[in-house]
Amino acid sequence: MRSVELTFDPEAEARIRADWDLLAAAGLPSLAHHTSASNRPHITLAAGNDLALDPAGADPWKSLPLEVDFAGLTLFPGHKGTFVLVRLVVVTRALLDLHAGLHRVLAGATPLTRPDAWTPHVTLASKITGAQVTPALELLSTATPVHCTDARLWDSTSKTTKSLVGPATQPR
Secondary structure, three states: OEEEEEOOHHHHHHHHHHHHHHHOOOOOOOHOOOOOOOOOOEEEEEEEOOOOOOOOOOOOOOOOEEEEEEEEEEEEEEEOOOEEEEEEOOOOOHHHHHHHHHOOEEEEHHHHHHHHOOEEEEEEEEOOOHHHHHHHHHHHOOOOEEEEEEEEEEEEOOOOOOOOOOOOOOOO
């Protein structure tokens, strides 16, 4: 599986990681427990096994940096009766334009990440049980606007990332 992701400026990344750390410190599921070098806060724009970017296509990244705001917390269905806890991202014209521009130069995306089916979000925890939802929500405050400053291609096979905007990124 490959994905194209928006990543955040250092301040925003630190705030999201602080949410991860709050959950982990309370003994709750959190992406803080996912210690892979390529793990960092992001908004997935596209995913698929055979993602391919048209190098001759238009530049979808011209709107970066892009301010994004969070709409609140929600749950997505997870595996075996668990949930995925996420911060929803407010859908703005600028974000939709960036997303649509990417998909004009991209092939192989799964249906759930295509325009008109995509739910922009930042994942905070996966495999959270129903009993853990209320304690998790009580820990997390509302979030302030943040900035996405880069986009990357993540490859789950090689566990590597490649910047799509600036110089190549190093694993964290």
